[in-house]
Amino acid sequence: MNIYDIAELAGVSIATVSRVVNDSPMVSEKTKAKVRKVMQENDYTPNVFARGLGLNSMKTIGLICPDVSDAYMAKAVAFLESDLREYGYDCMLYCSGNAYEDRQIAVNTILQKRIDALVLIGSVYSQADDNSESIDYLKEAARKVPVFLMNGYIEDENIYCALCNDFEASYSAVKKLIDSGRRKILYLSDSHSFSANQKRMGYEKALQDSKIELNKELMIFTYNKIIETRDLLLSRPELDFDAVFATDDGLAIGALKYAKIKKKRVPEDISIIGYNNFEISISCEPELSTVDSRSERLCKIIIDSMMLLLKKKQISHKVYVKGNLIRRSTTDF
């Protein structure tokens, strides 16, 4: 059942059917109704491939993230997807992993599907692989299709970025720890993403402003979440700290587990702050103080911008959102 069949059955030309499908105002209501009826009766749906060929678009958006099973990204994907669907777009998902090369492959692979726009969630553009070439593939991609970064930053006006001001949020979180008397603050991170770097810089600046010397020993990189972090800390008994600032709730809970095992009281002996404010942060005991990184807000901004951009409207290409510290029971201020 194709457009010809419908045209025949409705006694009109294929052009008219096509116009009805696309709800063109160039068709009289009478014929519209007639054609629609025939389409319904034969439950005809236009072939997306042919449509794609003609329009050079299939109304799908590419979503790339390192790993959907990470709570932060899962939530972002869930939100983006359902919001996009309201606008009639489908989502193509690509979990790229963290490696720079894989991200590049992901972008190039997904571009071949002629998506209408691309969203990269987290972890893009790490300072670690900071040779300017490492992002050329993205700048290139941005010339073909609108590219949005969620919590990533690239200095290019064709790349649209929505970010949490992680630097400031981290700065003020760490400052709070310091003000409550902590001096030996462990920094825990599992990423070298742009966002993670901002957090690190916030941490460093807060120490610096309080004249606390930076102790590289206390800045720890850990893969994965709870268990790995707990074990890593257990394996480093020389570490001496009275607070933890983690770039993710999972890591913070790892530290909490460590504290339990070491019979340290939380928050009395060790004060802990996590990041993201997801479900897991209230699963533990005591419940975790954490920074709400406003991921839903970021998603919303991205979708709104995208829809405007796809209508050829002008939009601003760098938007910041403010992170909020949520005080719960792993801190004593």
Next chain:
Amino acid sequence: MNIYDIAELAGVSIATVSRVVNDSPMVSEKTKAKVRKVMQENDYTPNVFARGLGLNSMKTIGLICPDVSDAYMAKAVAFLESDLREYGYDCMLYCSGNAYEDRQIAVNTILQKRIDALVLIGSVYSQADDNSESIDYLKEAARKVPVFLMNGYIEDENIYCALCNDFEASYSAVKKLIDSGRRKILYLSDSHSFSANQKRMGYEKALQDSKIELNKELMIFTYNKIIETRDLLLSRPELDFDAVFATDDGLAIGALKYAKIKKKRVPEDISIIGYNNFEISISCEPELSTVDSRSERLCKIIIDSMMLLLKKKQISHKVYVKGNLIRRSTTDF
């Protein structure tokens, strides 16, 4: 840059270029090399829409789940996606929500994209809406495209199901609680999915086999996870139970929170078993005993089956996997 340009530049016909793209054995190695070189130099990639039109396939698989931000589904999606990619398939994601009607819309919407196969993750076919019509749309879908259910069951040999034997796993988990002396076992569920029903039946059978009368009061349905469950329990002080069997780790943790607040000891006063064995189950204190529902194994089975099926091989249409009880610290056996 299209196939004509490449043909021209390489001095061959478009048919030959097409054959090279599809790696047909009907082309000499010499011309293959020549054409490939030209394709590379002009970094040509075939237009997927035109390709789709010709082949009636775009090498994409549809993934439908109620909610990717649920840990179980996120993990499944992550696993399916990366595995499918290895086989050269992309994934179209649709988060349908739990309502039956929305699921139907999801299936029909995604089918229009002419996907090569469809996977429905969890929550399909609930006993609650058990009129046989409610799954007709799926049987219909299965006639157009291979349909796979992960933890869903439909009696139709064109619908391929991979499931955890939740009935038996639940039965034996609850039996363990009973054998350890528990008599008033709270059943907590947040779903009416096929899988959830199996768990309920396992629970009921275990009680029955031990001559414990079923107390409907102790079978509680709760929306969402930790907080809602905790609050629900707090709001029902009349409830008297010495154990909890939950169909999801989040609910179990909600019960754990409740116990903490009520100053009940776990597992001494209340013994708790969760379900799924995801990260969150070790985030709490004491760590949660839970049933490992082997979701990765299920995903693997689905992908393997799908690849065989797409090659027109015969595959079995119902496959079961065994769930395992993981003993941790919320139980005393």
Next chain:
DNA sequence: ATCCTTATTGTAAGCTCTTACATAATTAAG
């Protein structure tokens, strides 16, 4: 060298839509 295979390449017809342009129908104006 001739004829028959077999391996390789090309031609052209599809696949199903969109849309610029041409034409026909309708309405408004004079």
Next chain:
DNA sequence: CTTAATTATGTAAGAGCTTACAATAAGGAT
């Protein structure tokens, strides 16, 4: 009741690929 302007419809040319079938080239056997 014309004629012009407007609105609605149709025609046909793409869009970029696949593939059946035709044609040619190459290689062997005699």
